[in-house]
Amino acid sequence: MNHTTVTRCRNNFWLIVFTLFIFWYALLYVYDWSGRGDESSKSVDHSISFDASNPDQIQTSNGHAETGSENVSNGMTVEKSEIDSYDENWFEDAEKVKILEKDLEPLMMEAEANKHELLCSGRYIYVHDLPSRFNIDYIKQCNKHSNPDDTCHQLANMGLGSELGNPQRVFMPTGWYATNQFSLDYIFHNRMRQYDCLTNDSSKAAAVFVPFYAGLDIARYLGDYHNISERDADSLAVADWLRNQPEWEEMDGRDHFLVAGRTTWDFRRKGNKDWDMGNKLMLLPEFQNTTVLTIESSPWNKNDFAIPYPTIFHPSTEDEVNTWQNRMRRLRRRYLFSFAGSPKPQRKDSIRGEIINQCTSSKRCRFLDCGNKDEKCEKPLNVMKTFQSSLFCLQPPGDSFTRRSIFDSILAGCIPVFFTPGSAYVQYLWHLPPDFAKYSVLISGFDVKIKKVNIEGVLKRIPRQKVSEMREEVIRLIPKVSYADPRSVLTGIEDAFDGTLKGVLDRVETLRQEIREGKNSSLEFNEENSWKYYMFGTEKRHRWDHFFRTNQD
Numbered sequence: 001m002n003h004t005t006v007t008r009c010r011n012n013f014w015l016i017v018f019t020l021f022i023f024w025y026a027l028l029y030v031y032d033w034s035g036r037g038d039e040s041s042k043s044v045d046h047s048i049s050f051d052a053s054n055p056d057q058i059q060t061s062n063g064h065a066e067t068g069s070e071n072v073s074n075g076m077t078v079e080k081s082e083i084d085s086y087d088e089n090w091f092e093d094a095e096k097v098k099i100l101e102k103d104l105e106p107l108m109m110e111a112e113a114n115k116h117e118l119l120c121s122g123r124y125i126y127v128h129d130l131p132s133r134f135n136i137d138y139i140k141q142c143n144k145h146s147n148p149d150d151t152c153h154q155l156a157n158m159g160l161g162s163e164l165g166n167p168q169r170v171f172m173p174t175g176w177y178a179t180n181q182f183s184l185d186y187i188f189h190n191r192m193r194q195y196d197c198l199t200n201d202s203s204k205a206a207a208v209f210v211p212f213y214a215g216l217d218i219a220r221y222l223g224d225y226h227n228i229s230e231r232d233a234d235s236l237a238v239a240d241w242l243r244n245q246p247e248w249e250e251m252d253g254r255d256h257f258l259v260a261g262r263t264t265w266d267f268r269r270k271g272n273k274d275w276d277m278g279n280k281l282m283l284l285p286e287f288q289n290t291t292v293l294t295i296e297s298s299p300w301n302k303n304d305f306a307i308p309y310p311t312i313f314h315p316s317t318e319d320e321v322n323t324w325q326n327r328m329r330r331l332r333r334r335y336l337f338s339f340a341g342s343p344k345p346q347r348k349d350s351i352r353g354e355i356i357n358q359c360t361s362s363k364r365c366r367f368l369d370c371g372n373k374d375e376k377c378e379k380p381l382n383v384m385k386t387f388q389s390s391l392f393c394l395q396p397p398g399d400s401f402t403r404r405s406i407f408d409s410i411l412a413g414c415i416p417v418f419f420t421p422g423s424a425y426v427q428y429l430w431h432l433p434p435d436f437a438k439y440s441v442l443i444s445g446f447d448v449k450i451k452k453v454n455i456e457g458v459l460k461r462i463p464r465q466k467v468s469e470m471r472e473e474v475i476r477l478i479p480k481v482s483y484a485d486p487r488s489v490l491t492g493i494e495d496a497f498d499g500t501l502k503g504v505l506d507r508v509e510t511l512r513q514e515i516r517e518g519k520n521s522s523l524e525f526n527e528e529n530s531w532k533y534y535m536f537g538t539e540k541r542h543r544w545d546h547f548f549r550t551n552q553d
Helices: 005-030 035-039 080-120 136-140 150-156 184-192 214-219 228-243 248-250 286-291 317-329 352-360 380-388 405-412 445-449 455-462 464-477 496-516 528-537
Strands: 057-059 063-067 069-071 077-079 126-127 205-208 256-259 291-295 304-306 335-341 365-369 391-393 415-418
Touching: 063 286, 136 214, 150 415, 184 214, 184 256, 205 405, 205 496, 214 256, 248 496, 291 496, 317 464, 335 380, 335 455, 352 365, 352 445, 352 455, 365 380, 380 391, 380 405, 391 405, 391 455, 405 415, 415 464, 464 496
Parallel strands: 126 205, 205 256, 256 291, 291 304, 335 365, 335 391, 391 415
Antiparallel strands: 069 077
């Protein structure tokens, strides 16, 4: 039994003792037992009691006595002096209760604090009070981003974007928003404000959150020319600010984490020329120690971890989640598979051209062309209608390993088909099942590229019962890859935010334990094997090695 378990048992024991003390105290000292014996010994006389010698007692026409006594409906008389005695006892007992409540108030407050301590033990998070220039000012200055009109519109409703409503009854009346895939910094911080185990005492914190909107910072410099010193300025300033905080010294930043809501490549600029894209946030020494949460992590680096892209579904109640899951279970799906995307002819290694050819040549595939000028894929309605009509949704890499379409397909109850384990399996370790065959299909992109495999043929061979089980697993994943509305508290269901915090807290606790034991094993592996170490806990040769060969191999 570990120390945490012992502590919890001890706290529960004293809580029980305290409750019993209050109960017995109330019985012995508050409740008035003096009248119990007299009440039980009184006989009920159903005849009319009238004393002619008492002038104050007057018999009424219905046979009841008035004035000098109070009468009961069954004819039993009670003297007024007894009523007065009961009234005095009642007020005296009420006063005793008030005094007891006042005396016990400190104990009750302490009990409530102990209860909160018990629930939050190992889960407390301290949030740095960063200057507003590193977060909320980016929201206020949304007109300075590369696409100002779109950015300001997309950051409405605490980062969820504008409400979608329920056109063609594809969604539901509430919970659906035109959420931008790069707005996670703001959404996550707003969810953190609702977290039930925040603390102002950093010594109690299991982890420390840095509310730096790194994704919105770099978004200001994408699409237009900006020199590298301008792009790196805020990242360097945050690193300098953190180094000067007392909380940083505790673990040299290893207990700190932040959300950078873009792909990892936007923060790993290799060159120092003004035309090189991105900034150097993740290459700075401070952020080598910090856990950085991105929507796509690097398989070859150890300081960032992928968490789900924000989708268009942000439930505020458990009922909304259950209703949507049941709708996805009942849907009739006309197509075996579908693909929403466009070719990538500029990328020599892209398999999208072959995937589109195979899809358009099959009557059992639905293709949503995202390359047209009408921007069909920019409209969530078109994407969801496509995915809801299909059993399987093809998810090849695009400009990088991952795409939000993965989570859109899960949201639609459509089984994702991957062409490299880098698209999901080695990415979302805290949110997707380690047994990837339970919810997805993996087809080698290399085999597709050389036309060695027919996608429709592979999918047709999967037994119907297996398909049904996979679809059910996908539907169960819906809340785990969705971010609840930050303006509400979602109870009874774990969402993507909850799964992320659990992953962060487990990672920090592992690092803390290793420091206590004088170990450093989780930091000593070859960084290029990060994908392998984090997923399998080893650097040994693996059948997926050919998917992650670097340019140096």
